[in-house]
Amino acid sequence: MPEASAVTDEGDETDAESGQTPDFDGEVPVSVRVRADTLKPLLSAVGALVDECRLTFGRDGIRAAAMDPATVAAVDAELDAAAAASYEADGTVVGVDVTRLEDILSMAAGDDPVTLALDPESFRLHVVADGLEYAMGLFDPDSVRGPPDVDDLGFEHTASLTVPVDMVGRFVTAAGMVADHLALSVDPDAETFVAAADGDTDDVQFTVTAEEAVAFSPGDAGSLLSLSYLIDIERAIPAGTDVRLTLGRKAPLGVAYDISGGDGRVEAFVAPRLKAV
Amino acid sequence: MPEASAVTDEGDETDAESGQTPDFDGEVPVSVRVRADTLKPLLSAVGALVDECRLTFGRDGIRAAAMDPATVAAVDAELDAAAAASYEADGTVVGVDVTRLEDILSMAAGDDPVTLALDPESFRLHVVADGLEYAMGLFDPDSVRGPPDVDDLGFEHTASLTVPVDMVGRFVTAAGMVADHLALSVDPDAETFVAAADGDTDDVQFTVTAEEAVAFSPGDAGSLLSLSYLIDIERAIPAGTDVRLTLGRKAPLGVAYDISGGDGRVEAFVAPRLKAV
Amino acid sequence: MPEASAVTDEGDETDAESGQTPDFDGEVPVSVRVRADTLKPLLSAVGALVDECRLTFGRDGIRAAAMDPATVAAVDAELDAAAAASYEADGTVVGVDVTRLEDILSMAAGDDPVTLALDPESFRLHVVADGLEYAMGLFDPDSVRGPPDVDDLGFEHTASLTVPVDMVGRFVTAAGMVADHLALSVDPDAETFVAAADGDTDDVQFTVTAEEAVAFSPGDAGSLLSLSYLIDIERAIPAGTDVRLTLGRKAPLGVAYDISGGDGRVEAFVAPRLKAV
Numbered sequence: 001m002p003e004a005s006a007v008t009d010e011g012d013e014t015d016a017e018s019g020q021t022p023d024f025d026g027e028v029p030v031s032v033r034v035r036a037d038t039l040k041p042l043l044s045a046v047g048a049l050v051d052e053c054r055l056t057f058g059r060d061g062i063r064a065a066a067m068d069p070a071t072v073a074a075v076d077a078e079l080d081a082a083a084a085a086s087y088e089a090d091g092t093v094v095g096v097d098v099t100r101l102e103d104i105l106s107m108a109a110g111d112d113p114v115t116l117a118l119d120p121e122s123f124r125l126h127v128v129a130d131g132l133e134y135a136m137g138l139f140d141p142d143s144v145r146g147p148p149d150v151d152d153l154g155f156e157h158t159a160s161l162t163v164p165v166d167m168v169g170r171f172v173t174a175a176g177m178v179a180d181h182l183a184l185s186v187d188p189d190a191e192t193f194v195a196a197a198d199g200d201t202d203d204v205q206f207t208v209t210a211e212e213a214v215a216f217s218p219g220d221a222g223s224l225l226s227l228s229y230l231i232d233i234e235r236a237i238p239a240g241t242d243v244r245l246t247l248g249r250k251a252p253l254g255v256a257y258d259i260s261g262g263d264g265r266v267e268a269f270v271a272p273r274l275k276a277v
Numbered sequence: 278m279p280e281a282s283a284v285t286d287e288g289d290e291t292d293a294e295s296g297q298t299p300d301f302d303g304e305v306p307v308s309v310r311v312r313a314d315t316l317k318p319l320l321s322a323v324g325a326l327v328d329e330c331r332l333t334f335g336r337d338g339i340r341a342a343a344m345d346p347a348t349v350a351a352v353d354a355e356l357d358a359a360a361a362a363s364y365e366a367d368g369t370v371v372g373v374d375v376t377r378l379e380d381i382l383s384m385a386a387g388d389d390p391v392t393l394a395l396d397p398e399s400f401r402l403h404v405v406a407d408g409l410e411y412a413m414g415l416f417d418p419d420s421v422r423g424p425p426d427v428d429d430l431g432f433e434h435t436a437s438l439t440v441p442v443d444m445v446g447r448f449v450t451a452a453g454m455v456a457d458h459l460a461l462s463v464d465p466d467a468e469t470f471v472a473a474a475d476g477d478t479d480d481v482q483f484t485v486t487a488e489e490a491v492a493f494s495p496g497d498a499g500s501l502l503s504l505s506y507l508i509d510i511e512r513a514i515p516a517g518t519d520v521r522l523t524l525g526r527k528a529p530l531g532v533a534y535d536i537s538g539g540d541g542r543v544e545a546f547v548a549p550r551l552k553a554v
Numbered sequence: 555m556p557e558a559s560a561v562t563d564e565g566d567e568t569d570a571e572s573g574q575t576p577d578f579d580g581e582v583p584v585s586v587r588v589r590a591d592t593l594k595p596l597l598s599a600v601g602a603l604v605d606e607c608r609l610t611f612g613r614d615g616i617r618a619a620a621m622d623p624a625t626v627a628a629v630d631a632e633l634d635a636a637a638a639a640s641y642e643a644d645g646t647v648v649g650v651d652v653t654r655l656e657d658i659l660s661m662a663a664g665d666d667p668v669t670l671a672l673d674p675e676s677f678r679l680h681v682v683a684d685g686l687e688y689a690m691g692l693f694d695p696d697s698v699r700g701p702p703d704v705d706d707l708g709f710e711h712t713a714s715l716t717v718p719v720d721m722v723g724r725f726v727t728a729a730g731m732v733a734d735h736l737a738l739s740v741d742p743d744a745e746t747f748v749a750a751a752d753g754d755t756d757d758v759q760f761t762v763t764a765e766e767a768v769a770f771s772p773g774d775a776g777s778l779l780s781l782s783y784l785i786d787i788e789r790a791i792p793a794g795t796d797v798r799l800t801l802g803r804k805a806p807l808g809v810a811y812d813i814s815g816g817d818g819r820v821e822a823f824v825a826p827r828l829k830a831v
Contacts, residue, residue, distance in 0.1 A: 170685070173661060174661055174686055177654070177657060177688075200691075202688065206687075208685060212685065
């Protein structure tokens, strides 16, 4: 997740075909035709944390990245060009109101093809679906907070497990009944993952064994997390999705999953809390 | 839509059978037996604009008419006597709390026959359905604002089209995302209907071609309308209904549709705005 | 419904097996395994009136009893040990947050077996379901208002009828449209039950004949009741349940029904009002 400071994410490269540095009014116009329900999971993932995000129409696909205002959680989502019925773009980066874009797409039937086209003159994104044309104003991408580069942060992850999203939903819901934080840990000897929340009078604990997980890579890990970010991230995950949780010792939690039948990927991170308040 | 000033809508006629001027305690008692779901669309159409309306139990059917408090929109709805399992009335006009009457009918199953009977002594409408008898207080119809006579207003309509109600729903929803008003126009050369709304940063436009419409009678037409009235009117239209939109040059919009399988009709009007604020 | 002043409901008996007075840390640990949807109707019935109640884990089953804060309505609910997949208890009485316990059970699928186990050391109830363990803090049962003994109150009931719960729902909903109270009466000559509510302008009346009732035992009866308690009690009754209403002359209304396929029983009472305000 590079800290984008320019309007292109490939600013140090030249466009192979045009021989020019691609920018907003480059030679290749941005024009994407994609089913509404193919695009929605990418937007939902980012919209869970922010209202405004950077959207990159790269040569190989769309990328959305954001960090929440409190800089506790970040998300990076990609959708391959192959997921679209037709795809033309060269790396233009724009700032969009992601909630608004979700609302517009919700007016299209799930299997409706939606066309997204950038109008460089008016700096607007045209969303066209079945008789409806919506021209959405864009932001300067530099005015939108981008996520930090995850690799630069040097997280040391020691354990991971893959579970169905409804299992994640169960433990965040249960934890929310007693507290606003949640301790996630992996016991390498017992080969179990434990989500635990302590309230004033009530405690709750959710255990996943290696056998119950889709995949389990044990290791010594344990972090305390603010629940609200996890709740938001979990809500954006499509039903039936397998989710990979990555943990460390007082390290951020990673939440990764595929979208759009494998033609896209979401990776979210939640920074640990030092202690419960 | 005559401005009713008396308690009968046929006050200048005499009752053929009784030889008397029909009034609230006339010779023919009002007694109507009708399915709850047959009566509901008439009430919904009027309830979309007002809480209280005039209800006329005419010899040939029930008529409800109302104008909204700001006198921007009016509605006139009729249900033929043939839609009822049994029907007896002679032109009595009463003022009813239409929201309350909708609530009462919502307690009856859709295919339940409901009996409406006027009690002239207590000035109440008795609604009887499956063990339940509800006696609803009535208003003096003169105390309820009636709609103006549409013919007197001399609207000059120049174009019309018929579209499924869900198409109307799409463009009022889309317009509501960016503005509180909506421009409707017909391009006679292109043979298209366009609904357009301009917001501060975003614009939305919905186009219906002659081919996409159920029926299309082109002509030069264009009006600016307050969105809230259109939203209320559209919500009251039963799913699957074809709606006829009538337009002029800065003239009111007409919204007309059949109810109860053709045994009733609704006609609504929304006055144009001079300009967007 | 005895006014429980001790932590056991069988405090005057000795435990046959252990030879000791059973108490919270008795020889027989409380451990119940039961489907979530088997336990829910008992909790719903009590939760309709109170947030906190006394829960008795008796030798033959679970009993929950409560009186609302205004001491107008009381409820007593039982679930036989036979309704549970496994059952071990000796009469321990605890105070529970019934709303919280309902929330916890709502996280289990209806046909999930849930295990309830008392931890006498931490004075908490452990609820275990499919990976999730919730430790719920308990109250001193003496701190929770128990219901009065119904037999001591000497109600003289003169009439009763059994009707489907949706019939009760219809008349409480209809009455709620016009008033906050409701008169229930039985006419022994006409063999009818009448629920009537008088509002400022509107009246509503619901009549059940002996033929329409599942069972009818006529007698002179009539009471005025606050509607809100009836609404709360009715909402907690599972769909499709037959409800037995017991009436007297200015006597409390009894509302009794079976839960969990006959393996449990609920009995609620609502004290009459002297007059409508």
